[in-house]
Amino acid sequence: MLVGTVIGRVWATRKEETLRGLRFLLVRPWRSDEADSAETIVAADPIGADIGEKVLIVFGRAARHAIGRGHDVGFQTAVVGVVDGLDVPLQGRANKDEE
């Protein structure tokens, strides 16, 4: 379960049947040093998150539950929340060695 930032969208015409009608977002995992990760996750979004918003992402069974099309489906990642805020008191310690 991750927090990530919505950086874009994916379109696919040729796709597995159970993906039809879903909105697929490109999500960049959030790092505590605020550096942008180049790694990118694709997630089905049933909530309607906007570009730039931070979202909660889940995988596997939790994602299938969130989309609500049963378990015989061809996707495995979903948005389950739009983040209002992160409170990170220990963020400042990120990437400092052995204090």
Add this chain to the structure above:
Amino acid sequence: MLVGTVIGRVWATRKEETLRGLRFLLVRPWRSDEADSAETIVAADPIGADIGEKVLIVFGRAARHAIGRGHDVGFQTAVVGVVDGLDVPLQGRANKDEE
């Protein structure tokens, strides 16, 4: 669930029975900084993606669903879509620290 680029194919003669007749692609995960990842995923492809095309990749139960040979199979990754386009408004921010 990832977007990746099809960079090649894999052939295996000695293999688990349930892999017979499937087409296996080498897929390179897409990164938002457009740098090529050297990490490589193997995915069964029921759609017929071409070399150089971007595809949607899933793992586990979703992959078994996409291939449609039941759940007693020896593969775990599959192509579920061929990407028409990526719209990445926030791509430019990739790999820039703490703006």
Add this chain to the structure above:
Amino acid sequence: MLVGTVIGRVWATRKEETLRGLRFLLVRPWRSDEADSAETIVAADPIGADIGEKVLIVFGRAARHAIGRGHDVGFQTAVVGVVDGLDVPLQGRANKDEE
């Protein structure tokens, strides 16, 4: 299954129904060289860990068990313990090449 340090909290108003009432922590995986990882995991916390405490984190079925809302839920990571102590006799060898 990981040990990580609680570095903050996440708030989300718009979220999947089964996430309501849960406390979500931002957790930074512990490394044996004590360097802070920037990678961040989100975990539901049924125990009440404080900022700065080290916790045990699990994923998937174990996380659903720990939260106790059944398996039809939209989360997949949970805190299952608050660490009293780490005893790491071989810690000093971290990041030394080929002694």
Add this chain to the structure above:
Amino acid sequence: MLVGTVIGRVWATRKEETLRGLRFLLVRPWRSDEADSAETIVAADPIGADIGEKVLIVFGRAARHAIGRGHDVGFQTAVVGVVDGLDVPLQGRANKDEE
């Protein structure tokens, strides 16, 4: 699902009962830039791959299927194919930034 090179073997006398009689290989994931990854996966091998051969590796349910000892077992990774060849037309683009 990965392609990797068999770099060695593992022996264990004290082990979980369901691991008895299985051959465990050390496998190094293949990267498209041909650099050797130091990351190493352990996989049960029901096929009989040789040192230096490239193999297809799967995890979880697919691995349990491939070994054929049911699902109440203490291993989770298996060899499901010995690779005859990789055809990688886009390999040359590996690790080049933003062409």
Add this chain to the structure above:
Amino acid sequence: MLVGTVIGRVWATRKEETLRGLRFLLVRPWRSDEADSAETIVAADPIGADIGEKVLIVFGRAARHAIGRGHDVGFQTAVVGVVDGLDVPLQGRANKDEE
């Protein structure tokens, strides 16, 4: 499924009920270049491995099987073997580019 070295132990008093009485080890994944990874995995150990020993680690269903407390448990990683020896004929090629 990984080989790793036992580098220490974890203690937790406040923990999920099904973790009681289990021994939790800190395990560092083995790399073929023998460099110490700083990444650390926590695994329940039913075998009794010592500090410094190399062990086989599994995740998910295989780990629940190895511990033998059923599938409604709050852990997901376990030791399934103590390694007697690694035979790695191709180890010397680790981390050399494109020979």
